[in-house]
Amino acid sequence: MALYNDTVMDHFLNPHNVGEIENPDGKGIYGSPVCGDMMQVTISVDENEVITDAKFKTFGCGSAIASSSMATDMIKGMKVEDALEVSNEKIVEELGGLPAIKIHCSVLAEHAIKNAIYDYAMKNGKEYKGLEGFDPDAEHHDDCEEGHCEV
Amino acid sequence: MRNVYLDYSATTPVKEEVLREMIPYFTEKFGNPSSLYTPGLDAKDGLNKARQQVADLINAEEREIFFTSCGTEADNWVIEGVADARRNKGNHIITTKIEHHAILHTCQYLEQHGVEVTYLDVDNEGFVSPADLEAAIKDNTILVSIMMVNNEVGTIQPIKELAAIAREHGVLFHTDAVQGLGNVPIDVKDLGVDFISMSAHKIYGPKGIGALYKRAGINIPSFVHGGAQEKKKRAGTENTAGIVGFGKAAELAKRDLYEHAAHSDRLRRMLWEKIEAEIPDITLNGPKDFTKRHPGNLNIAFSYVEGESIILLLDAAGICASTGSACSSGSLGTSHVLDAIGVPITKANGTCRFTVGDMTTEDDIDYVVENLKNVIARLRELSPVNGAEGW
Ligand SMILES: Cc1ncc(COP(=O)(O)O)c(C=O)c1O
Numbered sequence: 001m002a003l004y005n006d007t008v009m010d011h012f013l014n015p016h017n018v019g020e021i022e023n024p025d026g027k028g029i030y031g032s033p034v035c036g037d038m039m040q041v042t043i044s045v046d047e048n049e050v051i052t053d054a055k056f057k058t059f060g061c062g063s064a065i066a067s068s069s070m071a072t073d074m075i076k077g078m079k080v081e082d083a084l085e086v087s088n089e090k091i092v093e094e095l096g097g098l099p100a101i102k103i104h105c106s107v108l109a110e111h112a113i114k115n116a117i118y119d120y121a122m123k124n125g126k127e128y129k130g131l132e133g134f135d136p137d138a139e140h141h142d143d144c145e146e147g148h149c150e151v
Numbered sequence: 152m153r154n155v156y157l158d159y160s161a162t163t164p165v166k167e168e169v170l171r172e173m174i175p176y177f178t179e180k181f182g183n184p185s186s187l188y189t190p191g192l193d194a195k196d197g198l199n200k201a202r203q204q205v206a207d208l209i210n211a212e213e214r215e216i217f218f219t220s221c222g223t224e225a226d227n228w229v230i231e232g233v234a235d236a237r238r239n240k241g242n243h244i245i246t247t248k249i250e251h252h253a254i255l256h257t258c259q260y261l262e263q264h265g266v267e268v269t270y271l272d273v274d275n276e277g278f279v280s281p282a283d284l285e286a287a288i289k290d291n292t293i294l295v296s297i298m299m300v301n302n303e304v305g306t307i308q309p310i311k312e313l314a315a316i317a318r319e320h321g322v323l324f325h326t327d328a329v330q331g332l333g334n335v336p337i338d339v340k341d342l343g344v345d346f347i348s349m350s351a352h353k354i355y356g357p358k359g360i361g362a363l364y365k366r367a368g369i370n371i372p373s374f375v376h377g378g379a380q381e382k383k384k385r386a387g388t389e390n391t392a393g394i395v396g397f398g399k400a401a402e403l404a405k406r407d408l409y410e411h412a413a414h415s416d417r418l419r420r421m422l423w424e425k426i427e428a429e430i431p432d433i434t435l436n437g438p439k440d441f442t443k444r445h446p447g448n449l450n451i452a453f454s455y456v457e458g459e460s461i462i463l464l465l466d467a468a469g470i471c472a473s474t475g476s477a478c479s480s481g482s483l484g485t486s487h488v489l490d491a492i493g494v495p496i497t498k499a500n501g502t503c504r505f506t507v508g509d510m511t512t513e514d515d516i517d518y519v520v521e522n523l524k525n526v527i528a529r530l531r532e533l534s535p536v537n538g539a540e541g542w
Binding site: 059 | 455456457458459460463464467476485496497500501532533534535536
């Protein structure tokens with residue numbers, strides 16, 4: 001019995017794309033240690049608006065780290081506008097599912113990536129449909145009440 | 152791979168001697184203890200012996216021990232029972248902010264039914280102040296419930312002193328001693344308490360069996376209604392094998408109390424000293440004076456990393472420990488105990504509890520420190536947090 005499936009455990013134990021790109025084209029941070037999870041994403045974008053590299057650093061639980069690893073894998077090689085379509089549901093799907101109470105941990109990755117793209121868009125004067133109405137400073141999880149067993 | 156279990160406060164393995172004592176009660180001594188023929192009487196004998204063994208561990212009388220389905224049931228029973236039995240005297244209960252949920256959630260339930268509850272603050276090591284207790288007692292106070300030993304940070308309360316204050320005011324005193332039993336000496340006559348909750352699975356006995364000590368002469372209503380078992384105080388055919396196992400575990404706990412506590416304390420100190428020497432940016436939560444702390448307990452905040460990921464990586468190395476983090480399995484709120492002792496939430500999120508016990512060895516400690524050091528270093532590599540932002 002494991003807390004997570006094999007794909008999640010693999011991404012948690014051997015995460016891909018760990019680190020920070022020097023002089024990134026976009027950088028996004030989301031969450032804080034106060035909330036229990038925080039992710040930083042840096043991306044390189046070429047002249048065709050393709051994400052050529054993505055790296056992350058994450059403070060968080062197994063799901064947060066696995067989602068960060070998977071999400072950065074997913075956006076590498078994608079056009080920026082396609083990367084904006086990478087929702088937390090798609091990340092969870094690629095991971096083969098997360099326990100219900102951990103779904104919110106994948107929102108972290110979606111949001112941090114959007115923040116990095118937002119930063120890129122601001123710096124380069126780009127506009128994307130996927131960023132319409134996006135608030136980089138939006139609060140995350142207010143859905144944190146769940147029961148647990150104290151031992 | 153080596154397997155090292157450092158979560159003895161969560162539960163303990165059943166000792167061989169305990170299991171051996173239990174097995175006949177599943178097979179040849181399977182009779183219902185209420186029956187009048189030999190297998191039933193044999194089972195009844197088993198219950199009576201166990202009751203004496205549990206009584207001896209806390210210097211109580213056999214007739215003062217009532218078996219329950221677990222420690223949680225004993226906690227529920229005493230809180231609800233006193234609220235009911237003393238209804239005419241008052242409706243105010245005093246407890247603390249660091250109790251186990253078995254107490255806290257029962258109190259919250261009673262609050263919905265008109266009972267008033269005061270939750271005492273504790274200091275930054277988890278100690279209740281006797282003066283605060285004294286000040287909180289009112290004319291309508293009927294019960295004080297303060298845990299003997301905290302399950303997360305190991306704080307040992309001055310129960311004798313606290314119970315004396317309640318007694319002076321004519322208020323009943325209960326202590327949840329689930330974590331204290333077998334780890335600290337308990338003498339009900341010396342402590343002057345009225346009720347004690349206990350559980351077998353924390354003292355190398357089976358899960359799903361507990362007991363309430365109820366001082367002779369104090370009456371509370373039955374909690375589980377039905378047959379005449381447990382002197383009509385707790386209905387339901389007895390879990391004979393479980394009770395017999397609890398009895399044997401209590402006998403061993405009494406015999407080995409000092410040895411067990413000394414062994415735990417020695418390895419716990421060794422673990423702490425090595426962690427402190429090997430891993431930077433850590434904080435010990437709970438009493439700094441280890442003589443005022445559960446002998447096997449350490450509770451450590453590792454800055455810049457999150458607790459669940461520590462536990463998962465330790466598990467991958469065969470090591471079992473627990474966490475007070477917000478994201479710990481099934482939980483999405485940090486520990487109320489860490490909150491009550493003023494641990495900032497960023498640190499609470501990176502907190503792990505290690506509890507050593509009888510089967511822990513020095514080699515286990517070395518193995519854990521080596522792995523823990525690597526785990527923390529690895530997660531810090533991965534973390535965007537490094538203290539620079541004041542986190
Ligand atoms: C302090 C405390 N009280 C009560 C309990 C509940 O005991 P049980 O698991 O037997 O219901 C525990 C154990 O988790 C505990 O640590």
